[in-house]
Amino acid sequence: MTDTIATGEAFEKRLPKPEELNPMTKESLAAAFAGESQAAEKYLVWAEQAEAEDYPNVGRLFRAISFAETRHARNHLRVMGGINSTAENLQAAFEGESFEVKEMYPAYEEIAKLQGNRQAGRSISYALKAEADHMGQYTEAREAVLAGKDIDDQPVNVCLVCGHTVIGDAPDKCPYCAAGKEMYKTF
Amino acid sequence: MTEPFKNTPPAPESKGEMTAANVAAALAGESQASQKYLAFADVADAEGYPNAARLFRAVAFAESTHARNHLSVLGQIGSTEENLKAAWSGETFEIDEMYAAYNAVAKLQENKSAQTTFRYAEAAERDHQFIYDTAHKQVKGGQDFGPESVWVCPVCGHTVIGTVPDYCVQCGTTKEYFKEF
Numbered sequence: 001m002t003d004t005i006a007t008g009e010a011f012e013k014r015l016p017k018p019e020e021l022n023p024m025t026k027e028s029l030a031a032a033f034a035g036e037s038q039a040a041e042k043y044l045v046w047a048e049q050a051e052a053e054d055y056p057n058v059g060r061l062f063r064a065i066s067f068a069e070t071r072h073a074r075n076h077l078r079v080m081g082g083i084n085s086t087a088e089n090l091q092a093a094f095e096g097e098s099f100e101v102k103e104m105y106p107a108y109e110e111i112a113k114l115q116g117n118r119q120a121g122r123s124i125s126y127a128l129k130a131e132a133d134h135m136g137q138y139t140e141a142r143e144a145v146l147a148g149k150d151i152d153d154q155p156v157n158v159c160l161v162c163g164h165t166v167i168g169d170a171p172d173k174c175p176y177c178a179a180g181k182e183m184y185k186t187f
Numbered sequence: 188m189t190e191p192f193k194n195t196p197p198a199p200e201s202k203g204e205m206t207a208a209n210v211a212a213a214l215a216g217e218s219q220a221s222q223k224y225l226a227f228a229d230v231a232d233a234e235g236y237p238n239a240a241r242l243f244r245a246v247a248f249a250e251s252t253h254a255r256n257h258l259s260v261l262g263q264i265g266s267t268e269e270n271l272k273a274a275w276s277g278e279t280f281e282i283d284e285m286y287a288a289y290n291a292v293a294k295l296q297e298n299k300s301a302q303t304t305f306r307y308a309e310a311a312e313r314d315h316q317f318i319y320d321t322a323h324k325q326v327k328g329g330q331d332f333g334p335e336s337v338w339v340c341p342v343c344g345h346t347v348i349g350t351v352p353d354y355c356v357q358c359g360t361t362k363e364y365f366k367e368f
Contacts (some may be wrong), residue, residue: 005341005364005366006363006364008364010360010361010364011341011342011360011364014342014343014358014359014360015342016300016301016303016304016307017300018300019298019299019300019301020298021298021301022296022298024292024296025289025292025293025296025298025301028288028289028292028293028301028305029289029301029304031285031289032285032286032289032304032305032308033219033222034215034218034219035281035285036222036308037215037218037219037221037222038214038215038218038219038254039274039277040218040221040222041214041217041218041221041251041254041255041258042258042263042273042274042277043274044251044255045254045255045258045264046264046267046270046271046274049264049265049266049267049270050267050270053266053267054331055267055326055331055332056331057331057332057333057334058267058271058322058326058331058332060332060337060368061318061322061332061337061368062270062274063368064337064338064339064346064366064368065274065315065318065319065337065339065346067339067341067366067368068311068315068339068340068344068345068346069344070222070225071339071340071341071342071343071344072304072307072308072311072344073219073222073226074222074225074226075303075304075307075308075343076304076308077222077223077226078226078304079300079301079303079304082223082226083226083227083230084230085230085234086227086230086231086234086236086239089223089227089230089231089243090227090239092223093220093223093224093227093243093246096220096223097220100216104212104213104216105213107209108206108209108210108212108213111203111205111206111209112206112209114203115202115203115205115206116203117200117202117203117206118200119197119198119199119200119260120197120200120202120206120209120210120260122197122256123197123210123213123253123256123257123259123260124209124210124213126197126253126256127213127217127253127256127257130249130253133249134246134249137242137246138242138246141239141242144239145236145239150235150236150237150238150239151236151238151239151242152238153237153238154238156241156242156245156246157245158245158246158248158249158252159249159252160252161196161252162252162256163248163249163250163252163253164249165245165246165249167242185248187241187242187244187245187248
């Protein structure tokens with residue numbers, strides 16, 4: 001999950017760097033970033049499906065190619081100037097979550113209700129609730145980093161079903177989707 | 188897991204067009220958030236904020252669960268045979284249409300870094316197109332993909348089955364940086 005890799009000068013010098021971009025090229029990069037990001041996520045899900053169907057090598061292949069798409073996504077993001085200092089990254093992360101919580105998901109939830117799409121409604125409501133967790137967590141982290149400190153050394157637990165995110169121990173039951181404690185992944 | 192989990196993830200359903208479009212847009216949003224947070228985690232580690240890095244990785248994972256739920260509602264988690272076919276189609280679109288067009292514009296506008304990142308991606312998507320085609324044929328014949336290692340260049344995404352090359356043919360990165368799967 002962490003995709004931690006060796007880095008060094010020989011590695012860094014080959015990475016595409018941020019540059020002054022023309023608007024059309026910037027649009028292309030943004031669209032390519034969206035495409036690579038979705039491919040990376042799809043391949044991870046399809047890896048799990050392959051493993052469930054007892055194709056472990058196909059599962060491994062999907063994970064490898066997902067990693068390759070992650071590297072493309074990151075290169076596109078870097079060229080667009082989207083990777084900055086941690087303080088700036090936390091601010092950008094907060095703004096993204098804030099948009100999803102205040103604008104995107106409430107609108108989508110209303111439309112899913114109007115159209116009677118219950119499963120879509122659930123998927124949207126899970127995300128909406130978890131993004132509200134993230135807003136608070138990113139705000140606290142940004143304040144710490146602006147004061148020159150890291151956040152506290154505590155585990156972060158994430159519900160595998162709905163993405164509920166809690167700093168510290170996992171609850172006995174997910175407050176959003178009622179999954180049990182054993183359904184949490186600890187970071 | 189002790190007992191089967193009763194509250195299953197959101198399932199595919201027949202949807203209104205606006206809702207389908209919204210769930211697709213939400214999948215795009217969650218996927219991008221997840222990738223951004225993974226990149227931000229590496230920066231936090233490099234700046235000496237390991238706990239902030241852990242938070243970014245945890246939240247990236249949370250966004251992945253949302254992306255998976257949205258993908259499920261969209262009916263895009265098929266059988267492995269169908270998934271490999273869909274993966275091949277996606278790579279083919281990127282090679283034949285998307286990166287071809289984006290590259291042309293970046294060249295016209297002389298944006299050099301953009302050309303580099305598009306070129307890296309397009310070359311790797313060609314690897315993926317071929318590999319997915321091979322895997323699709325094997326799964327269709329009831330077989331798993333081969334047991335060989337899959338090596339990925341972390342700079343450009345060049346993907347090789349079997350033995351790692353001494354250096355990347357696309358970007359020149361040496362073999363010690365390649366990630367093995």
